[in-house]
Amino acid sequence: MPQPSAQVTAAEISRIAGVTRATVSNWRRRHDDFPAPSGGTESSPLYDLVEVKAWLGARGHATTADPAEELRTTLRLHQRSGSLTGSLLPLVLAAARCTPEERTALAGLSDPSLIVRAEGASADVSDLVPGAEAVRFAGEDIDVLRALLRCVDDDATGEAALAVLAERELEDSSAGGTYRTPAPLADLMARLIPGPCERVLDPACGSGSLLAAVARRGAGALYGQDTVPVQAQRSAVSLLLTAPDADVTVRVGDSLRSDTFADLTVDAVVCNPPYGDRDWGHDELAYDARWVYGVPPRAESELAWVQHALAHLVPGGHAVMLLPPATASRASGRRVRMDLVRSGAVRAVIALPPGAAAPLHVGLQIWVLQRPEPAGPERKSVLFVDTTEAGGSGDRSSAASVATATGTRGARSVLDWPVLTEAALGQWSAFIEAPDTFTDDPGTARAVPVVDLLDDVVDLTPTRHVRASRSDIAPVDLARETEEVRRRLVAGAASLGKAARYTDWSAAGPTPREWRTATAADLARGGALTLLRTAPESRDSAGDASTATLPVLTGPDIARGTAPSGTPGTLRTDTAPVIAPGDVVVRAVAGGNGAMARVTDEVDAGSLLGPQVHLFRPDPARLDPWFLAGFLGSAENIAAASTGSTILHVSPGRLRVPLLPLEEQRRYGEAFRRVHTLRAEAARATELADETARLLAGGLTGGGLIPSPPPAAPDKTSRAESA
Incomplete structure (x- = not known):
């Protein structure tokens, strides 16, 4: 029987072919044989995937998708992929444990031999993956097996293949809210656990990112549970690969209703539990022994998770949990919060x-x-810390606008994770060292006496407790600070006006110019550029002391157009590339405000490349740096080379560059350099205008500044005498 075909959007075609969405639109208009829509609507048509792949293959575009996209496409075409994806997770573990040479040998096997080897390899590790069963592969599965091997060979950590398989499985299930905790946040939560901890539990482990973060900090026994089978399986495989020296135990089940670790106590708990779940078992668990601080109301599932975490800790053990802001103030949870605070269970x-x-x-x-x-x-x-000013940049009101997999440019503010992490850890470290003598930092951190929190609402919202007033600052100092910022604003406005005078451009003609392009991967193979990236940290890696104090260029630095502001932290300084003038740096995560790419200069030189940044080092005899940066950072190019759902990761090798003579590149490069200057000056002026307005408004309302009196009217007698 013929296999049923999947349908794809124009955005998905662009990712499969490795081109921009504009190119797909041009194909639709200019090629009569381009596949006709097979579904969807006039504004959002869908295309038959088999027909699209055949059309692309006839034009040499079928092999430009990255291995993860190829695996995703192969699964969509596969007749029994819905029942197969869960069975492939143990195979990811087995393949990732092989050496590159062993994976190459596997890829060279005949179809029947590969099927036999895949079945045997999966069986060897199935007891390590919760809920995994013996699997029998058939001849129709061979395309999926080979695509999986290519994906693991491209990303030896196995994370790309795991993400594709979990995504496919979750699409076919009713599971919702299964979001991965971002790596910088997972690292922050792991570092908030004071001192070393050997045994750590995550009762809603999801993909395992929180347990992986504590493993990087030395935890040797990792316990996880998740109610979604594919998430528990993914977590187990991921942890076995990223923390090979740890003792990993992951189980499937609902931790609140059916705790598979009921008798376990650990040194620490980390958890990002599901939010707003009214069906968490309120009625059946009403008399549960875990509710030491009060029975959680039906609408307070988060407080049930909090008490579940505390119940699994040894006395003195710590739990670090990510919770929605309503947990701190909702009226229904007041009594539980009161007992948590009164007992000393809430530390920060x-x-x-x-x-x-x-x-x-x-x-x-x-x-x-x-x-x-x-x-x-x-x-x-209790310590309260507000990192909203320390860690974010851009317009907070637009934070909900997120870049999507279809290539839509979002306005989400860029988070400065190094600054945010430093702010949170610095205050927490000072507090736990001397909680009774902690010095408050107005507007950022405050240690509030427990007795002051036990009022009618027991509101634990940080902004309510750390809010600073301009009346805390001497009027003379406030006036001096405001005037200094105002002077910088005037100078910045003048620089912006100068940058905006650039008019050396004209219309291309009746139709846009078309490019003959090459991917960055092709240019790298041809020696026109070198592609570099900082290697991920391993548990046993040791940094280089000679580079441990160098600044680090981060993604937010590129977005804001500022000098390197990061610190080495857990960066592998022994392998991190050192930036040179003329390098082109591109943010590895798409979306947000600000530039995606820029050319480094003397200020950046000598700094280390951050973990979420790609570096392109062009041969100046063949590529102009600003020409390269302009095209690499274009919105359509970034969209076509990005994969993901809520977080878009840029695949650097898939970015495309027009093939132009060097002299013409330089003309484009000069234009892109001027555009970059305009964007940087506009961002600087906006920041200074916001700061000036904030200082003036705060000073006026706080009493530190007063409006100047109107000028006195000239005295009539004096005027007559002078006449």
């Missing part, structure tokens, strides 16, 4: 800016909890 609440994790339009909060110790020290205060 840290407010994050919108965009830190899904749901991206909400500013989530990190709660740091500690299980009280019998006869332990009295905890007299």
